Each structure stands twice: as structure tokens, then as C-alpha cells.
Amino acid sequence: MSKILVFSEFQNNNLKRSSQELLQFAAKSGAESVIGFSLGSQAGANAAQMAHHGATEIHLSKDAGFDAYNPELFSAAAAEAIQKTGATIILASASALGKDLFPRVAAKLSCGVVSDGVEITIVGDDVKVKKPLYSGKCFATAAFENSSVKIVLMRANQLPVVAADTTKTANITEHNFAKPNLKTLIKEIVKGTSEKLDLTEANIIISGGRGLKEAGNFKMLNDLADVLGATVGATRAVVDAGWVGHSMQVGQTGKTVAPSLYIAVGLSGAIQHLAGMSGSKVIVAINSDANAPIFQKATYGIVGDAFEIIPKLTEEFKKALHG
Ligand SMILES: Cc1cc2nc3c(=O)[nH]c(=O)nc-3n(C[C@H](O)[C@H](O)[C@H](O)COP(=O)(O)OP(=O)(O)OC[C@H]3O[C@@H](n4cnc5c(N)ncnc54)[C@H](O)[C@@H]3O)c2cc1C
Structure with missing residues (x-):
């Protein structure tokens, strides 16, 4: 049986719908455990939301150094979390962040990554992902070969979401992830002006x-x-x-x-x-x-x-x- 880690993204401290989809899907997949993973000073305050959508364990770092996305920092922490938790299937959104982060994590762990999934099936440790090719002119079904960790980035709005169950709880483990010597520094993130949903x-x-x-x-x-x-x-x-x-x-x-x-x-x-x-x-x-x-x-x-x-x-x- 697999352990599934879901990289959870938040917007204005609300768990994004795309992450809700992944947690709820993982919870229904028969996995041994569903690990909610999040980084940043609000990770503790936001942890309950991951449990409400199906996480049975939560692993996080409340380090404010993760408040701004830095690929070097995040990829090191995600790779360490995957190794420490023993997760073998990693689900994340095919968002701009997900697509930047997880190929780096895959390179660190020498494992496979499939992006832009629109359908996914998990049976035990077997993962199959349907994804569009050539701008949606046709579809491929991707599987993993010789990859002990399987990373899948799913497009948003592909999986159903039901209302959160606010009675659900999960064990929380706080980490102090090792920080690499950074070659780049994010000095400022200028947010768009729109208040509307992305x-x-x-x-x-x-x-x-x-x-x-x-x-x-x-x-x-x-x-x-x-x-x-x-x-x-x-x-x-x-x-x-x-x-x-x-x-x-x-x-x-x-x-x-x-x-x-x-x-x-x-x-x-x-x-x-x-x-x-x-x-x-x-x-x-x-x-x-x-x-x-x-x-x-x-x-x-x-x-x-x-x-x-x-x-x-x-x-x-x-x-x-x-x-
Ligand atoms: C490499 C490349 C990448 C591209 N990437 C993108 C992309 O990401 N996204 C994208 O959108 N395009 C992209 N394009 C451009 C794309 O090819 C089209 O040029 C563009 O999508 C056309 O935009 P449009 O439909 O607004 O304009 P038009 O093709 O000019 O269509 C306007 C439509 O409005 C209708 N219309 C006019 N008046 C009215 C009215 N009063 N009421 C109702 N209907 C009316 C007309 O009948 C017409 O069908 C890309 C092109 C290239 C070459």
C-alpha cells in the first residue's frame, strides 16, 4: 500500500480548490496514509484545512523563509519531506509553482514526473495518468517505470470536490528542513491587483x-x-x-x-x-x-x-x- 503526499497550496490562507481535489482523491484511493505537506509561516494555522479534506498526517515547516517561493529552498525541503515520510506517490497541482518545483524535486530524487494530468488512477503502487499532447489534439496515458517515487501534477478542476468534513483531524509533524546554500534570492513578489479567483x-x-x-x-x-x-x-x-x-x-x-x-x-x-x-x-x-x-x-x-x-x-x- 502506498503513502501519498499532497503538496498543498493556499491562496489568502484558503486551501486552493486544486489541492482540495488532490487530497480528497488521495483519501479515496485506498492509500495507507494521505500526507498533507505545506511550507511557510501560516502552515500551522492552515493545517486543519488539509485534514478536513482528507489528510491523515500533516508534515509542515512554519519557517517564514518559505513565505516567498524559492525553487532551491522548496525543492530541497520537498525532497527531504518525501524521503522522511516514505511517501511513494506525490500529487501536486500543475500550477506555475508546481511545474517549476517538481521537476527539480524529481531530479533530486532521480524519479519520474508526469505533468498536466487530466485523469489519474492509483491501484496500490501503480499510477496511470492521462494527459493531453500537442495542445490537446490527442491524449496519452503515462505510467512509471523503475521509479520508486512517482510524481504527478494534475490540472485543476479535473477531480470532484465535496464539502470539507470539519470533524476530521490529523497528526501534525513539524520539520526543520536543512537549507541549501542559495544561489538565488527572491527579494520581492509583486502580486497582481485582481481580487478575483485565479x-x-x-x-x-x-x-x-x-x-x-x-x-x-x-x-x-x-x-x-x-x-x-x-x-x-x-x-x-x-x-x-x-x-x-x-x-x-x-x-x-x-x-x-x-x-x-x-x-x-x-x-x-x-x-x-x-x-x-x-x-x-x-x-x-x-x-x-x-x-x-x-x-x-x-x-x-x-x-x-x-x-x-x-x-x-x-x-x-x-x-x-x-x-
Ligand atoms: C504561437 C501562437 C500562440 C498563440 N497563443 C494563443 C493563446 O494562448 N490564446 C489565444 O487566445 N490565442 C492565441 N494565439 C492567437 C490565435 O491564433 C488567434 O489569433 C486568437 O485566438 C484570435 O482571437 P479572437 O478570437 O479574440 O479574435 P478573432 O479571431 O478575430 O475572432 C473574433 C470573433 O468575434 C466575433 N464577433 C465580432 N463581432 C461580434 C459581436 N458583436 N458579437 C459576437 N461576436 C462577434 C467574430 O465573428 C469572430 O469570430 C496564438 C497564436 C500563435 C501563432
């Missing part, structure tokens, strides 16, 4: 394209997003035009998202855009051109002018959801 974590996304005509018209999408509790995304065309920031770009050279609902407004559905959002569960396309490629991917399509349709949708959702 696109990769969002359950509902409304993305706008060039059909919105100008930057100011994104207000229309923001209004609908406020009513639906959604996050607003964009195509590269509008990011390149300077209408919105790059952090909002969905696609091959932007973010990969897989929300429950993706509303594509005034965007054509270029292959590079689809690469970032075709894993969405329900896709609604609104486009004035009935032949736009996005309709081939859409679950529901509305052929029409976004400037007429979006305000109407906003009004109707306001009535339906907020009385």
Missing part, C-alpha cells in the same frame, strides 16, 4: 475576444461575471491589443483552464485558444458568425450580437440567482 481555479469563466471591439466593453463581461461569481478571461488577440493583462489570457501561450462552465464571447475559437479551454465541462459560445470554429467545440451556441445578448443574460441571471 483563472486556473475558477469554476465559471467568461472569456472575451476581439468581437468586443474595445477594452471598455470588457465591463459588460465583468458585470455578468459579478452576477455569476465567474472570472473573466480573454484571447491573445485582445491581450496583444493591450485591452487586458496577460494574466487573463487563456490558451496555448496563456493559461490552461477546465471550469464547469466556459462562456466564450466574441472569440473565434482559434486552435491556440482551444488548447487552453477545451477541457471545460460545458462551453457556451456567443458569436455573430454562425460559421465561427468555436461552435464546433461548444455545448450550446448562440448566434448573435454579444452587445445585445450579454446585457440580457446579465439581467436574467440577476433575477434568477439574486431575486
